[in-house]
Amino acid sequence: MFLVDYIKDVFGAIKSLATGMKRTGYYFTHHKEIITQQYPDNRDTLNLPERFKGEVVMPHDEHNEHRCTGCTACELACPNGTIKVITKFDITPDGKKKKAIDKLVYHLELCTMCNLCVEACPSDAIKMAQTFEHSVFDRSQLTKVLNKPGSKIMEGVE
Amino acid sequence: MWSFSKIANSIHEWLSQTFNATWTTIIEMVIAGVAVISLFAVLGLVLVIMERKVSAWMQIRLGPNRVGPKGLLQSLADTLKLLVKEGMTPNGADKFLFNLAPYIAMIVAMLLLAPIAFAKDFQLWDLNIGVLYVSAISSISVISILMAGWASNNKYSLLGAMRSGAQIVSYELSAGLSVLSIVVLTGSLQLSEIVNSQANGWWIFKGHIPAIIAFITFIIAVTAETNRAPFDLAEAESELTAGFHTEYSGMKFALFFLAEYANVFIVCAIGATLFLGGWMPFHIGNWTGFNNIMDWIPSSIWFFGKTFFLIFLIMWFRWTFPRLRIDQLLNLEWKYLLPISMINILLVTAMAILKWHF
Numbered sequence: 001m002f003l004v005d006y007i008k009d010v011f012g013a014i015k016s017l018a019t020g021m022k023r024t025g026y027y028f029t030h031h032k033e034i035i036t037q038q039y040p041d042n043r044d045t046l047n048l049p050e051r052f053k054g055e056v057v058m059p060h061d062e063h064n065e066h067r068c069t070g071c072t073a074c075e076l077a078c079p080n081g082t083i084k085v086i087t088k089f090d091i092t093p094d095g096k097k098k099k100a101i102d103k104l105v106y107h108l109e110l111c112t113m114c115n116l117c118v119e120a121c122p123s124d125a126i127k128m129a130q131t132f133e134h135s136v137f138d139r140s141q142l143t144k145v146l147n148k149p150g151s152k153i154m155e156g157v158e
Numbered sequence: 159m160w161s162f163s164k165i166a167n168s169i170h171e172w173l174s175q176t177f178n179a180t181w182t183t184i185i186e187m188v189i190a191g192v193a194v195i196s197l198f199a200v201l202g203l204v205l206v207i208m209e210r211k212v213s214a215w216m217q218i219r220l221g222p223n224r225v226g227p228k229g230l231l232q233s234l235a236d237t238l239k240l241l242v243k244e245g246m247t248p249n250g251a252d253k254f255l256f257n258l259a260p261y262i263a264m265i266v267a268m269l270l271l272a273p274i275a276f277a278k279d280f281q282l283w284d285l286n287i288g289v290l291y292v293s294a295i296s297s298i299s300v301i302s303i304l305m306a307g308w309a310s311n312n313k314y315s316l317l318g319a320m321r322s323g324a325q326i327v328s329y330e331l332s333a334g335l336s337v338l339s340i341v342v343l344t345g346s347l348q349l350s351e352i353v354n355s356q357a358n359g360w361w362i363f364k365g366h367i368p369a370i371i372a373f374i375t376f377i378i379a380v381t382a383e384t385n386r387a388p389f390d391l392a393e394a395e396s397e398l399t400a401g402f403h404t405e406y407s408g409m410k411f412a413l414f415f416l417a418e419y420a421n422v423f424i425v426c427a428i429g430a431t432l433f434l435g436g437w438m439p440f441h442i443g444n445w446t447g448f449n450n451i452m453d454w455i456p457s458s459i460w461f462f463g464k465t466f467f468l469i470f471l472i473m474w475f476r477w478t479f480p481r482l483r484i485d486q487l488l489n490l491e492w493k494y495l496l497p498i499s500m501i502n503i504l505l506v507t508a509m510a511i512l513k514w515h516f
Contacts, residue, residue: 010498020478020479021475021478024474024477024478025474027215027217028212028474034218034219034220035219036218036219036220038220
């Protein structure tokens with residue numbers, strides 16, 4: 001029956017609209033829980049989710065050692081030329097030449113935080129940090145060298 | 159006890175003692191104009207901050223909380239910002255129509271204030287065809303929107319304006335029919351008489367289910383007529399940037415913004431007058447004590463309370479429902495609202511003839 005369907009439509013519509021309004025009305029009257037972050041106020045207690053990607057960093061351990069072998073996989077994986085790996089050759093104690101990084105240059109101003117470099121890295125040398133207050137007055141400050149001066153590769157990382 | 163009508167009367171007496179009749183009328187007109195403009199300024203500030211707070215609370219946010227106590231001066235700061243901004247006119251625009259459109263939107267909103275009864279015996283112009291006047295003037299507002307969209311020479315503006323035209327022209331029908339049902343019950347087009355007829359009960363209670371249906375239709379139709387979500391196709395910020403006022407900036411934009419809120423206030427005031435008894439206090443049968451307490455509350459507070467309740471309802475719609483597509487919008491009007499309100503007006507007429515209402 002057409003008319004029955006029509007009336008059913010009207011009442012179904014009113015019912016579903018009322019359901020939606022009940023939900024927002026509940027939120028309006030129960031003004032306790034706030035889902036937004038009060039950012040500059042809660043800077044000290046800010047709790048970012050695990051997956052948040054702020055910038056690429058290279059973790060160093062207490063002996064100033066990192067895990068980067070200089071394989072340039074991250075440089076190749078980067079879609080917009082953010083990472084530049086400058087390699088050098090170290091002389092190992094037994095007289096052999098070994099490839100190592102001199103500088104891992106990271107252009108924060110070009111980075112889109114796509115995470116492809118971190119996934120490409122075979123030795124887990126780089127990761128995404130949770131810092132996000134990146135604004136500076138001079139863009140040259142955004143070009144960063146990720147390995148610390150005087151650092152060398154960790155034992156056993158090939 | 160103070161009241162608006164006493165203040166108005168004492169001003170009138172003082173003026174007529176000091177000046178002759180012509181000057182009294184002119185000065186009273188000026189006072190009324192200033193009062194309307196300042197009412198609009200205050201309404202703009204109050205409704206914008208109310209909208210932002212209501213939306214924030216409904217979306218589990220805090221809303222503006224920086225300027226003034228609890229962020230209540232935020233809209234004042236925004237107004238200052240808009241006042242000092244440059245009002246650009248784009249090169250390709252039709253300059254005359256482009257600059258005229260916001261003023262027409264504003265003038266229409268101001269004209270609509272004339273027949274509204276704000277308190278007991280307090281009305282700018284109690285003309286005997288008030289309801290007809292309101293429905294006639296309110297349809298002019300579409301001209302300002304069409305004008306703005308056409309003169310902007312911008313595809314988004316034109317699309318928004320055309321949508322708004324289709325929308326307002328169709329929703330005017332069901333808004334008119336639902337208003338007409340109250341006119342049928344009252345037997346008068348005069349707004350003060352409609353209010354007086356509700357002294358023993360508001361029409362939404364006296365008119366049984368048909369009045370409630372008319373009220374719901376009216377609220378839906380006026381939400382569409384004022385171009386507010388879920389019927390904000392004319393602006394549709396996610397598809398048309400800002401619709402018909404995409405090219406406007408500075409104070410001209412602010413005028414459109416103000417006109418939107420003024421229109422919301424006016425349609426809610428009309429809804430409150432027709433269905434919720436205007437400034438009439440809430441009475442229950444013959445509970446004399448209760449009724450006396452209700453009478454003690456000033457009539458202006460009753461009027462503004464009801465109006466703001468309806469405004470809150472419309473804001474509640476806006477922050478709950480998603481926007482309709484243009485074909486859904488026209489389906490809703492032509493397939494549902496119009497047939498329902500037509501049958502409803504037949505029911506109301508039968509009820510009025512057979513004296514079934516209280």
